[in-house]
Amino acid sequence: MSVPNRPRRSLLGWESTILALVVVALLMGSALHDAFLTGPNLSNLTSNLVEIALIALTMTLVVIAAEIDLSVASIVGMCSALLGVLWAAQVPMPLAILATLTLGALAGFLNGWLVTRLGLPSLAVTIGTLALYRGLAYALLGDRAVADFPPFWTNLGFGLVPGTQIPIPAVAFVLLAIITAVVLHATPFGRSLYAIGANEVAARFAGLRVERTKLLLFILSGLMSAFAAVIYTFRFSSARADNAAGLELAVIAAVLLGGVSIFGGRGSVIGVIAAVFLIGIIQNALTLADVPNEILTIVTGLLLILSVLGPNLAARFKTARQQRLNTQPQGGTL
Amino acid sequence: MKHRTVLLAALTLTLGAAAVATAQGTLKKGITIAFLPKQVNNPYFTTAWKGGQAAIKEIAGVGKQVGPSDAGASSQVSYINTLLAQRQNAIVVSASDTNALVPYLKRAMQQGVKVVTYDSDVAVGGRHVFVSQASADTIARDQVKILAKQIGSKGEIAILSATPNATNQNAWIKVMQEELQKPQYKDMKLVKIAYGNDDDQKSFTEMQGMMQAYPNLKGVISPTTVGISAAARYLSGSPYKGKVALTGLGTPNQMRAFVKNGTVQGFALWNPEELGYLASYAAAALVSGQITGKEGEKFSAGKLGQRTIGKDGVVILGPLTVFDKANIDKFNF
Numbered sequence: 001m002s003v004p005n006r007p008r009r010s011l012l013g014w015e016s017t018i019l020a021l022v023v024v025a026l027l028m029g030s031a032l033h034d035a036f037l038t039g040p041n042l043s044n045l046t047s048n049l050v051e052i053a054l055i056a057l058t059m060t061l062v063v064i065a066a067e068i069d070l071s072v073a074s075i076v077g078m079c080s081a082l083l084g085v086l087w088a089a090q091v092p093m094p095l096a097i098l099a100t101l102t103l104g105a106l107a108g109f110l111n112g113w114l115v116t117r118l119g120l121p122s123l124a125v126t127i128g129t130l131a132l133y134r135g136l137a138y139a140l141l142g143d144r145a146v147a148d149f150p151p152f153w154t155n156l157g158f159g160l161v162p163g164t165q166i167p168i169p170a171v172a173f174v175l176l177a178i179i180t181a182v183v184l185h186a187t188p189f190g191r192s193l194y195a196i197g198a199n200e201v202a203a204r205f206a207g208l209r210v211e212r213t214k215l216l217l218f219i220l221s222g223l224m225s226a227f228a229a230v231i232y233t234f235r236f237s238s239a240r241a242d243n244a245a246g247l248e249l250a251v252i253a254a255v256l257l258g259g260v261s262i263f264g265g266r267g268s269v270i271g272v273i274a275a276v277f278l279i280g281i282i283q284n285a286l287t288l289a290d291v292p293n294e295i296l297t298i299v300t301g302l303l304l305i306l307s308v309l310g311p312n313l314a315a316r317f318k319t320a321r322q323q324r325l326n327t328q329p330q331g332g333t334l
Numbered sequence: 335m336k337h338r339t340v341l342l343a344a345l346t347l348t349l350g351a352a353a354v355a356t357a358q359g360t361l362k363k364g365i366t367i368a369f370l371p372k373q374v375n376n377p378y379f380t381t382a383w384k385g386g387q388a389a390i391k392e393i394a395g396v397g398k399q400v401g402p403s404d405a406g407a408s409s410q411v412s413y414i415n416t417l418l419a420q421r422q423n424a425i426v427v428s429a430s431d432t433n434a435l436v437p438y439l440k441r442a443m444q445q446g447v448k449v450v451t452y453d454s455d456v457a458v459g460g461r462h463v464f465v466s467q468a469s470a471d472t473i474a475r476d477q478v479k480i481l482a483k484q485i486g487s488k489g490e491i492a493i494l495s496a497t498p499n500a501t502n503q504n505a506w507i508k509v510m511q512e513e514l515q516k517p518q519y520k521d522m523k524l525v526k527i528a529y530g531n532d533d534d535q536k537s538f539t540e541m542q543g544m545m546q547a548y549p550n551l552k553g554v555i556s557p558t559t560v561g562i563s564a565a566a567r568y569l570s571g572s573p574y575k576g577k578v579a580l581t582g583l584g585t586p587n588q589m590r591a592f593v594k595n596g597t598v599q600g601f602a603l604w605n606p607e608e609l610g611y612l613a614s615y616a617a618a619a620l621v622s623g624q625i626t627g628k629e630g631e632k633f634s635a636g637k638l639g640q641r642t643i644g645k646d647g648v649v650i651l652g653p654l655t656v657f658d659k660a661n662i663d664k665f666n667f
Binding site: 038044145154158232240243244287290293297 | 412413434457
């Protein structure tokens with residue numbers, strides 16, 4: 001098994017780079033402002049990242065299987081709007097949340113169905129549903145906002161675990177991250193995603209049920225977006241059709257920066273989580289240091305380019321060195 | 335020698351007493367005030383910040399403006415948290431969302447930060463003071479007054495509004511209709527209320543249609559920035575240019591050309607610079623403990639004079655500013 005070993009090793013290389021960058025960013029942050037390394041600030045920082053981090057988990061699975069889901073933020077908007085409409089219509093909250101999650105799963109199902117049954121590229125399909133779901137969000141709620149959610153529920157969005165600085169939604173994220181990591185890295189299902197992403201034809205010949213797996217991934221992506229929508233709605237105590245607009249870019253940036261190959265077949269959960277935090281830490285530290293918004297946007301853009309360039313260069317460097325090693329005569333000194 | 339000591343002691347006492355007296359009446363020095371507009375790089379908010387900054391300079395405070403480049407509520411929340419971490423004395427915010435910011439502003443207030451909203455308020459309990467542009471009454475009455483002046487209080491008039499269910503516009507139109515009942519406006523007759531839906535094209539064609547349906551129309555009020563600029567564009571290219579008066583709420587940048595070419599004599603809006611100026615003084619008064627946000631409390635607002643807090647902690651800036659040929663070039667928003 002020397003062939004699948006090689007990309008995995010180069011991947012570990014990129015992950016350690018990202019983790020090292022997180023440490024550098026933490027140091028930079030504490031140097032930039034005294035308030036950076038304080039409980040409340042780190043708590044806010046984490047709280048701001050929760051929705052992105054959650055959706056990034058399922059996006060990691062989707063991209064490893066060589067697909068993409070651009071409609072996630074629109075699903076958040078649509079589900080947030082539904083939650084608002086149901087609550088305004090006095091549907092009991094647990095029931096409203098259940099309906100919201102169902103809508104998310106259905107939206108994911110439609111994406112997956114179009115991709116797997118009609119054989120359309122997911123990039124095109126989800127650009128379409130990006131517009132469709134956002135449109136439905138406005139059809140549901142218009143430009144009004146539903147805001148009078150009961151404190152018990154909104155506290156789940158922005159409250160802290162009693163006696164700590166840990167945001168309540170972060171607990172849900174940690175649990176889901178562990179589940180995702182185990183499923184991806186330690187189950188046959190997880191391994192099948194790498195196989196499908198690396199070579200779909202080969203995976204098919206090996207007897208993997210490619211269509212069913214991909215359909216499931218899109219449903220999971222929709223479901224996770226709906227869950228993020230519930231948290232988003234409570235965190236801002238505001239159901240609006242334009243909620244989370246543009247969030248898909250932050251998610252995909254984190255996934256790519258985390259070392260997941262845009263061509264599929266490579267990536268890990270830990271790399272993506274580190275990347276989500278790297279982006280979050282840099283933005284938080286620069287904001288604390290009163291760096292103007294334009295610079296912030298430029299830095300984020302550069303990070304995005306780095307996210308595509310970095311793993312690619314790292315892989316190329318590895319290959320080049322491998323070739324050089326191979327051409328060295330055996331026993332030669334280096 | 336002894337004499338001198340006594341004199342000095344007396345002098346010290348007097349000075350000390352004077353110092354105590356002024357400490358109660360004046361603002362603290364070095365107050366940190368942060369402006370958080372809906373959006374940075376937006377001329378309206380840049381102008382408001384210019385005024386806010388001027389006031390902060392007058393009171394020897396430390397000010398800055400931060401904010402998102404998109405108008406999303408979620409980005410404002412992360413700025414509020416950052417300002418809280420930076421231990422600013424006061425946050426002056428124009429809210430993108432009435433409700434989304436409230437829990438975070440409440441947390442800031444619990445930690446001693448004073449919160450002032452300007453331009454766009456948050457729900458009750460999310461701030462100490464709201465600095466409002468103008469009351470609905472003033473906005474409506476001033477527009478009728480301006481039009482009356484332009485047409486000599488005589489002739490048929492019409493209103494070109496936003497959507498038929500726009501809350502602000504409907505409230506103003508109601509006050510305008512009451513205002514027109516007054517004896518000084520008895521020769522002015524409101525013949526039509528048209529709705530351009532705050533859409534440029536629709537407002538343009540509505541204006542066109544009105545001129546055909548009511549050829550004797552003397553003046554139009556358009557209490558919406560989209561409506562007034564579309565109507566001005568139509569009039570400017572029509573034979574009615576300079577003959578039919580147009581006024582309402584607009585911004586100098588979008589109306590400048592029409593004021594200069596004689597289509598529009600004058601229109602109104604609040605002055606965002608003064609809005610920011612007043613908001614800074616309200617923030618400083620809160621931080622210095624002069625006011626708490628209760629009805630009836632008074633504070634001094636520099637060149638704007640003494641201001642009183644009204645119901646629900648609202649401070650009103652005052653009458654609208656009228657923009658015409660003489661002053662329009664002084665404004666850039």
